[in-house]
Amino acid sequence: MHWLFEIFESKSDQARLVAILVSAVVAILVVLLNQWFVAKRARKELLISKIEELYVASSEYVSACRNILYSLKKEEYRSEHGYFNPPRNLVDEIGDSLSKIEMICGLYFPEINFDPDKYKIWNMEIIKAAEKGTVPPEEEGYMMHEDAWRHVRNSRAxxxxxxxxxMREYGR
Known part of the structure; x- marks a missing residue:
């Protein structure tokens, strides 16, 4: 340590030392600040891409729900005993979309507390009744069908x- 004082004994050497130390501190701060901005921008870009994925998954969910309700009227999805056999690809698409929505919300937006049970296909009573082969009275069947469409509209909304x-929170 004594040799350090001997090296920087003159005032001009001490001034150079202070200038070097200040430059080093400023350089380190600039690098850290730059890294912070880069990390913040990368996080924002990641969240925006996840919001896009969430929107696509929600559109796929609603589309599959609509298609499954349309398929109720098609004879090709009825068994010989009149039971409704929902198209497996649509049931799978609904489940896959819900899983994707739940995963994105759980990993990237935990403050949302997304509840997939509110969106399950079995929340549409008309689907349950059709699968059991029960034919509700006309008015009740109409109301069940309307409730299913309301479920789809409410889910979309x-x-x-x-x-x-x-998008408003993270898209700025």
């Missing part, structure tokens, strides 16, 4: 609000 809120 809820998911749109969820995605819109996330």
């Amino acid at each position: 809820t998911l749109d609000i969820l995605c819109g809120d996330l």
Whole structure:
């Protein structure tokens, strides 16, 4: 340590030492600040891409729900005893979409507390009745069908609000 004082004994050498130390501290701060901005930008870009994925998954969910309700009227999805056999690809698409929405919300937006049970296909009573082969009275069947469509519309609206809120929060 004594040799350090001997090297920087003159005032001009001490001034150079202070200038070097200040430059080093500023350089380190600039690098850290740059890294912080880069990490923040990367996180924002990641969240925006996840919001896009969430929106696509919600659109796939709603589309599959609509298609499964349309398939109720098609004879090709009825067994010989009149039971409704929902198209497996649509049932799988609904489940896959819900899983993807739940995963994205759980990993990237845990504050949302997404509840996939609200969106399950079995929340549509008409699907359950059709699978059991029960034919409800005409008015009750009509109401069940309308409730199923209401479920789809409400799901669309809820998911749109969820995605819109996330876009406003993270898209700036």
